[in-house]
Amino acid sequence: MLKVKESIGLLKIDEGSVTSPAGFTADGVHTGLRYAKKDLGVLISEVPASCAAVYTQSHFQAAPLKITQESIEMDHKLQALIVNSAIANACTGEQGLKDAYEMRALCANSFGLKEEHVAVASTGVIGEYLKMDCIRNGVGDISPSKDGSPSFQEAILTTDTVTKKTCYEMMIDGKKVTIGGCAKGSGMIHPNMATMLAFVTTDAAVESSVLQQALSELTDVSFNQITVDGETSTNDMVLVMANGLANNEPLTSQHDDWDIFKQGLKLVCEDLAKSIARDGEGATKLIEVTVEGAATDEEARITAKKVVGSSLVKTAIYGADANWGRIIGAIGHSSAEVNPDKIGIFLGDQCLYHNGQPQNFSEDKAKEVLEKNTVNIHIDLRIGNGEGKAWGCDLTYDYVKINASYRT
Amino acid sequence: MLKVKESIGLLKIDEGSVTSPAGFTADGVHTGLRYAKKDLGVLISEVPASCAAVYTQSHFQAAPLKITQESIEMDHKLQALIVNSAIANACTGEQGLKDAYEMRALCANSFGLKEEHVAVASTGVIGEYLKMDCIRNGVGDISPSKDGSPSFQEAILTTDTVTKKTCYEMMIDGKKVTIGGCAKGSGMIHPNMATMLAFVTTDAAVESSVLQQALSELTDVSFNQITVDGETSTNDMVLVMANGLANNEPLTSQHDDWDIFKQGLKLVCEDLAKSIARDGEGATKLIEVTVEGAATDEEARITAKKVVGSSLVKTAIYGADANWGRIIGAIGHSSAEVNPDKIGIFLGDQCLYHNGQPQNFSEDKAKEVLEKNTVNIHIDLRIGNGEGKAWGCDLTYDYVKINASYRT
Numbered sequence: 001m002l003k004v005k006e007s008i009g010l011l012k013i014d015e016g017s018v019t020s021p022a023g024f025t026a027d028g029v030h031t032g033l034r035y036a037k038k039d040l041g042v043l044i045s046e047v048p049a050s051c052a053a054v055y056t057q058s059h060f061q062a063a064p065l066k067i068t069q070e071s072i073e074m075d076h077k078l079q080a081l082i083v084n085s086a087i088a089n090a091c092t093g094e095q096g097l098k099d100a101y102e103m104r105a106l107c108a109n110s111f112g113l114k115e116e117h118v119a120v121a122s123t124g125v126i127g128e129y130l131k132m133d134c135i136r137n138g139v140g141d142i143s144p145s146k147d148g149s150p151s152f153q154e155a156i157l158t159t160d161t162v163t164k165k166t167c168y169e170m171m172i173d174g175k176k177v178t179i180g181g182c183a184k185g186s187g188m189i190h191p192n193m194a195t196m197l198a199f200v201t202t203d204a205a206v207e208s209s210v211l212q213q214a215l216s217e218l219t220d221v222s223f224n225q226i227t228v229d230g231e232t233s234t235n236d237m238v239l240v241m242a243n244g245l246a247n248n249e250p251l252t253s254q255h256d257d258w259d260i261f262k263q264g265l266k267l268v269c270e271d272l273a274k275s276i277a278r279d280g281e282g283a284t285k286l287i288e289v290t291v292e293g294a295a296t297d298e299e300a301r302i303t304a305k306k307v308v309g310s311s312l313v314k315t316a317i318y319g320a321d322a323n324w325g326r327i328i329g330a331i332g333h334s335s336a337e338v339n340p341d342k343i344g345i346f347l348g349d350q351c352l353y354h355n356g357q358p359q360n361f362s363e364d365k366a367k368e369v370l371e372k373n374t375v376n377i378h379i380d381l382r383i384g385n386g387e388g389k390a391w392g393c394d395l396t397y398d399y400v401k402i403n404a405s406y407r408t
Numbered sequence: 409m410l411k412v413k414e415s416i417g418l419l420k421i422d423e424g425s426v427t428s429p430a431g432f433t434a435d436g437v438h439t440g441l442r443y444a445k446k447d448l449g450v451l452i453s454e455v456p457a458s459c460a461a462v463y464t465q466s467h468f469q470a471a472p473l474k475i476t477q478e479s480i481e482m483d484h485k486l487q488a489l490i491v492n493s494a495i496a497n498a499c500t501g502e503q504g505l506k507d508a509y510e511m512r513a514l515c516a517n518s519f520g521l522k523e524e525h526v527a528v529a530s531t532g533v534i535g536e537y538l539k540m541d542c543i544r545n546g547v548g549d550i551s552p553s554k555d556g557s558p559s560f561q562e563a564i565l566t567t568d569t570v571t572k573k574t575c576y577e578m579m580i581d582g583k584k585v586t587i588g589g590c591a592k593g594s595g596m597i598h599p600n601m602a603t604m605l606a607f608v609t610t611d612a613a614v615e616s617s618v619l620q621q622a623l624s625e626l627t628d629v630s631f632n633q634i635t636v637d638g639e640t641s642t643n644d645m646v647l648v649m650a651n652g653l654a655n656n657e658p659l660t661s662q663h664d665d666w667d668i669f670k671q672g673l674k675l676v677c678e679d680l681a682k683s684i685a686r687d688g689e690g691a692t693k694l695i696e697v698t699v700e701g702a703a704t705d706e707e708a709r710i711t712a713k714k715v716v717g718s719s720l721v722k723t724a725i726y727g728a729d730a731n732w733g734r735i736i737g738a739i740g741h742s743s744a745e746v747n748p749d750k751i752g753i754f755l756g757d758q759c760l761y762h763n764g765q766p767q768n769f770s771e772d773k774a775k776e777v778l779e780k781n782t783v784n785i786h787i788d789l790r791i792g793n794g795e796g797k798a799w800g801c802d803l804t805y806d807y808v809k810i811n812a813s814y815r816t
Contacts, residue, residue, distance in 0.1 A: 056740075057741065058737070058740030058741055059739065059740045059741075059742070059746040059748055060736050060737075060739070060740045060746075060748045061748075088733075090733070090736075091733065091736055091748075091761065091764070091765075091766060092765075092766070093764045093765040125733060126732075126733025126734075126736055126737065127732060127733045127736070127761070127766040128766070232737065232740055232741035233737060233740075234733075234736065234737065234740060311719070311807075311811070312811055315807075315808055315811035315812045316811065316812070318808065318812045319811070319812030321812070324534075324535060325496075325498070325499065325533060325534025325535045325642075326534075328468050328498070328499055328534055328535070328642065329466070329468075329534065329640065329641060329642065331467065331468075332464075332466030332467045332468045332640055332641075332642060333465065333466055333467075333640035334467075338467040338468075340467050340468045340469075340499075353499065353535070356499070356501045357499075357500075357501040358499060358500070358501075358535040358536070395808060395811075396808060396812075397805050397808050397809070399719075399723070399808070400723055400726065400803060400804060400805050400807070400808060401805070403719070403720055403723030403724065403727070403803075404723045404724070404726045404727030404729070404804075
């Protein structure tokens with residue numbers, strides 16, 4: 001597990017976004033795929049950028065993901081991304097592939113780019129064909145700018161209630177490097193990606209292969225550690241573009257400032273992952289589960305995700321009920337090594353369970369912790385040195401409401 | 409997978425229960441563990457019975473399960489079961505073990521039985537100590553009889569809304585053999601047992617080892633194929649007692665009528681499993697998912713359980729929405745082999761998805777199917793000959809309501 005260096009010189013830029021790094025612009029417009037909200041977005045770099053991506057591990061990978069992979073495999077550079085919401089273009093067979101290719105061509109033609117430098121993403125309902133007329137007409141209205149990130153952020157949402165973004169600055173080779181990101185999430189959020197799109201931009205110079213390795217590793221401790229409902233979507237994608245306009249020496253793991261960059265990228269991924277978990281369908285709070293003392297980091301992550309994904313834990317936290325028995329229930333069927341007589345469970349600064357025995361604790365203090373916007377649960381397995389975190393949200397009436405009537 | 413023989417001569421006895429087989433009696437009383445409802449039950453056989461059991465696979469096995477295993481290991485016979493609801497006696501350390509031993513002794517003394525012929529079960533809240541005064545006082549009020557099964561069935565419930573029982577008769581060696589069963593379920597119902605207790609009685613003569621093998625095999629296609637919320641409890645137990653009073657030749661897999669008996673036991677397990685799924689916390693309907701064409705029976709069962717366990721499928725069915733994209737979502741992250749271009753998805757007699765393409769179907773007819781008490785989803789993976797089923801329930805506002813305030 002990558003350790004956080006406190007004094008590493010990373011600066012969070014509250015007003016920053018995907019267009020903060022040098023050379024990136026964006027826009028989003030309403031084309032009619034959604035009733036009234038923006039539904040088509042484009043993110044562009046001034047110059048072709050190094051890139052890296054991770055995709056859903058669903059057996060049913062949507063058409064746009066196939067086109068994006070094809071683009072990236074051509075020469076491992078991207079200059080633009082076109083993305084729509086409302087319709088996922090998943091499970092749409094040959095027609096779906098044709099439509100995704102056309103989206104890519106429309107973007108390339110509109111902005112004078114090579115087709116193989118364009119990535120495509122979609123999110124929304126599975127099994128419906130894209131309304132290509134909307135997209136054909138809409139592309140002409142897109143006018144990417146430095147100020148366009150709010151529109152872009154809105155255009156990628158489905159049942160999300162808020163846009164999601166983050167940004168960090170750091171010094172590399174004495175040059176200012178910026179990493180920005182935005183995301184959409186909401187339901188179907190779980191292991192190995194979910195209805196989750198995350199787009200990260202940076203002006204750092206870094207080779208695609210190095211970037212890919214870092215992204216894959218960091219995804220395992222960020223995006224793959226969130227869950228809303230245990231579901232995995234057909235359309236998940238995390239995409240990073242690094243256009244090199246900061247003019248630093250190209251980054252590799254040998255570069256003196258590699259750790260700073262990687263830490264910056266980690267914070268961006270973690271911020272976006274947490275903002276997705278917090279805005280899970282119907283959610284009222286973010287749940288953060290920290291596990292230490294596991295046999296391995298991986299087992300710590302598995303255990304943390306079991307707890308944060310438990311419907312019974314999630315409803316108990318919605319009800320602000322310190323029902324640690326449900327945490328035991330969730331850990332009980334984790335595949336990780338667990339010694340029931342050693343484990344400790346903590347809520348805030350109170351120990352609820354210790355060495356096989358329930359502990360006396362203040363229900364009032366527990367309720368205070370459970371009523372916060374972010375609820376922290378801490379588990380010490382007391383077996384080894386493995387540690388890990390996972391993030392999720394509470395399960396509420398509104399989750400049922402949203403999902404009993406999402407499609408129709 | 410065991411095939412159902414239609415004309416095998418099994419008779420369902422609607423009014424039958426755990427006290428229908430010869431020599432079994434039961435009772436249930438209110439002792440004060442629950443506010444007003446019955447909370448302590450005893451099930452007794454006239455003579456020591458062969459027995460078999462399966463237990464939760466949680467790392468945190470509750471005290472009563474340890475005592476029951478100890479009893480069974482002594483000489484593989486049981487004559488009685490004592491069970492309480494309200495408190496699970498799980499995660500209660502040394503005190504919990506002491507209390508479970510005392511429950512066993514109280515039952516043995518009260519009815520003049522050997523301690524090692526008594527099984528103990530508990531269900532309810534985790535991490536609280538049993539109120540032994542209630543149990544000590546209550547045991548004296550228990551008076552098992554042939555008519556006592558309704559009281560016994562009630563005494564084992566927690567958030568269940570209905571009691572659950574079934575009964576079949578069959579002829580073996582020309583003798584009438586009866587198998588009866590009852591169960592409790594509700595929340596925390598998932599793979600490899602759950603907050604699920606099921607007790608099966610029969611007057612058949614069958615050795616414990618033979619019975620154990622049959623129960624383990626049948627559990628995999630019944631109790632292990634239901635899910636309410638993906639949670640596994642610390643207290644799950646399925647117990648079978650066979651007292652031999654039907655006077656048949658002891659059953660083995662070589663016995664001419666073995667298939668009849670095993671089929672009877674399977675139907676009892678399946679009926680109880682389905683009644684648990686149908687009465688899941690807050691549920692309004694039973695969902696039955698049938699998978700065929702899988703690489704193996706096991707992969708069929710895995711796939712069926714993924715679909716029936718999906719929160720998004722469960723909410724869509726609550727909303728009577730034929731959102732097959734969510735079925736795709738659930739199958740997509742199954743560990744089973746899936747070919748996205750071959751799969752077929754059916755609801756009632758309509759095909760929703762076929763060979764990688766969405767199909768036209770009547771939304772009205774789909775809604776009719778989805779509004780029934782039992783919703784049947786059929787999936788053909790078109791890879792091999794494996795088949796399997798799983799059962800669950802819809803996810804509703806009431807699930808959230810019940811679980812946001814269960815403990816307090």
